[in-house]
Amino acid sequence: MVKKILLPVLLCALAAAQPSGNYADARRAYQSTQYEQAVQLLQGQKDIDSLLLLGQSWFMLGEFKKASEVFEKAVNLSPDSSQLHLWLGRAYGRRAETSSPFFAPRYASKARQQFETAVQLDPHNILAMNDLFEYYMEAPGFLGGGKDKAQALAQRIAGLDPAEGHYAQARLDEDRKQFGAAEEQLRRAVEAAPSQVGRVLDLARFLAKHGRHQESEAAFQRAAEIAPGNPKVLFERAATYIETRRNIDEAKVLLKKYLQSSLTPDDPSREEAQKLLRQAGS
Numbered sequence: 001m002v003k004k005i006l007l008p009v010l011l012c013a014l015a016a017a018q019p020s021g022n023y024a025d026a027r028r029a030y031q032s033t034q035y036e037q038a039v040q041l042l043q044g045q046k047d048i049d050s051l052l053l054l055g056q057s058w059f060m061l062g063e064f065k066k067a068s069e070v071f072e073k074a075v076n077l078s079p080d081s082s083q084l085h086l087w088l089g090r091a092y093g094r095r096a097e098t099s100s101p102f103f104a105p106r107y108a109s110k111a112r113q114q115f116e117t118a119v120q121l122d123p124h125n126i127l128a129m130n131d132l133f134e135y136y137m138e139a140p141g142f143l144g145g146g147k148d149k150a151q152a153l154a155q156r157i158a159g160l161d162p163a164e165g166h167y168a169q170a171r172l173d174e175d176r177k178q179f180g181a182a183e184e185q186l187r188r189a190v191e192a193a194p195s196q197v198g199r200v201l202d203l204a205r206f207l208a209k210h211g212r213h214q215e216s217e218a219a220f221q222r223a224a225e226i227a228p229g230n231p232k233v234l235f236e237r238a239a240t241y242i243e244t245r246r247n248i249d250e251a252k253v254l255l256k257k258y259l260q261s262s263l264t265p266d267d268p269s270r271e272e273a274q275k276l277l278r279q280a281g282s
Contacts (some may be wrong), residue, residue: 023050026057033263033270035060048078052087059091060265064098067091082122089114089131105143111135112144126164129157133168137175147172163193167202179210197227201236208240216240231261235268242280252280 026041035057042054055070068091075084089111096107112135118128133153139145151172158165170185186203193199204219220240223233234254241251255277259270 026053030057031264033265048074052084055087064091064094068095080121082118082125082128085114085118085121086125086128086131089118108139108143124160126157126161129153130164133157137171147175163189163196163199166192195226197223197230197233200226201232205236205240208244231258231263231267234258235273239276242276248280252277
């Protein structure tokens with residue numbers, strides 16, 4: 001009798017753990033930023049991998065409520081998944097940013113709770129630690145933020161990823177207006193991970209922000225040499241020009257080239273690039 005009861009339960013559990021037949025196609029669509037297509041392929045699927053991908057697709061489409069609802073379902077099925085808690089936290093974070101002042105604090109607190117859970121479940125989840133660090137940096141104390149918490153987490157991040165730890169410390173130093181120390185940390189991040197183009201872009205943006213345009217240009221050129229044709233270099237250079245109100249015509253050219261590039265979910269969205277183009281006067 002026990003076996004007859006357990007067998008259906010085990011079969012249901014196995015079904016929930018197996019990706020659907022459409023998963024591979026949906027994954028390819030997601031990786032090529034065809035998020036609408038991924039959603040269509042994943043509708044009605046109930047396995048963990050499909051739910052994660054569906055939630056990510058809704059998130060990338062800016063449908064943060066739908067994303068959080070899907071991630072909630074996935075977390076209920078797999079409560080020990082650090083990755084699922086991270087993405088649920090991200091969805092709540094964006095809901096906080098886009099909600100009315102009445103609802104925003106509640107969603108922000110939920111985001112923090114999910115980030116903290118993700119880190120507790122996997123102390124090596126560097127992405128979760130980075131998101132939690134940013135929350136601590138930006139959120140007020142009554143919502144669980146705090147620079148002291150950020151400082152402690154920066155030290156933990158440094159133990160896992162020295163370059164990322166230097167970047168976190170640079171964020172703290174810049175917040176304290178210790179700009180020389182911040183620059184030193186950014187340069188140490190580049191030294192710790194010389195092949196990571198993002199580290200050089202961090203330094204280039206910092207230098208431009210502080211009016212050191214010639215040095216910034218040299219850093220952008222170095223980034224382009226490290227990763228020829230990388231769309232992020234185009235976007236960040238254009239964004240920096242627009243933010244510092246210089247080389248606007250070149251920024252437009254870079255953004256148009258960016259919009260024609262093959263993008264991935266790790267790249268800034270086309271909507272962000274189009275928004276920058278509008279700011280530049282196109």
